Amino acid sequence: MYLKEFDVETWMTNHEQNCQYNLADTCVSDMSIHELESLIHKDLMSDLMHMRMDYGPITGSDCLKDAILSLYKTGTRDNIAVAHGAINANEHVMDTLLNKGDHVIALTPSYEQFYSYPASIGCEYDLVELNEDNNWEPVIDDFKKLIKPET
Secondary structure (H helix, E strand, O other): OOOOOOHHHHHHHHHOOOOOOOOOOOOOOOOOHHHHHHHHOOOOHHHHHOOOOOOOOOOOOHHHHHHHHOOOOOOOHHHOOOOOOHHHHHHHHHHHHOOOOOEEEEEEOOOOHHHHHHHHOOOEEEEEEOOHHHOOOOOHHHHHHHOOOOO
């Protein structure tokens, strides 16, 4: 598999630490345990001192899945797949759904991974250009023009 350089990530690596205001980042700022403790008004260190530092369940902990499920009205632990972040989760979905020779339609501007990763596994792709004049909303006819039997 060939992975093309991820241009947006390269740009961010080169610039995100050298600016006064970072409007391009998709992540929250990191914080120390002490900062987190003061935010939630709880002593975390005593809990952390007793925590086992093992690999954990390969499918994700039941405690984490239950916390995620508490945000929804329906669902079970079997409906939750845990990943190490959105990039990893996106790859799992694309690896499950896509095969070499498939055709993908992706939006631009958007996250480059949605077309560069499929290209790396042998998929063809077309981009639907979002337009500021249309409030960055996609137009269904733009998709219809690009649909192929392999899409």
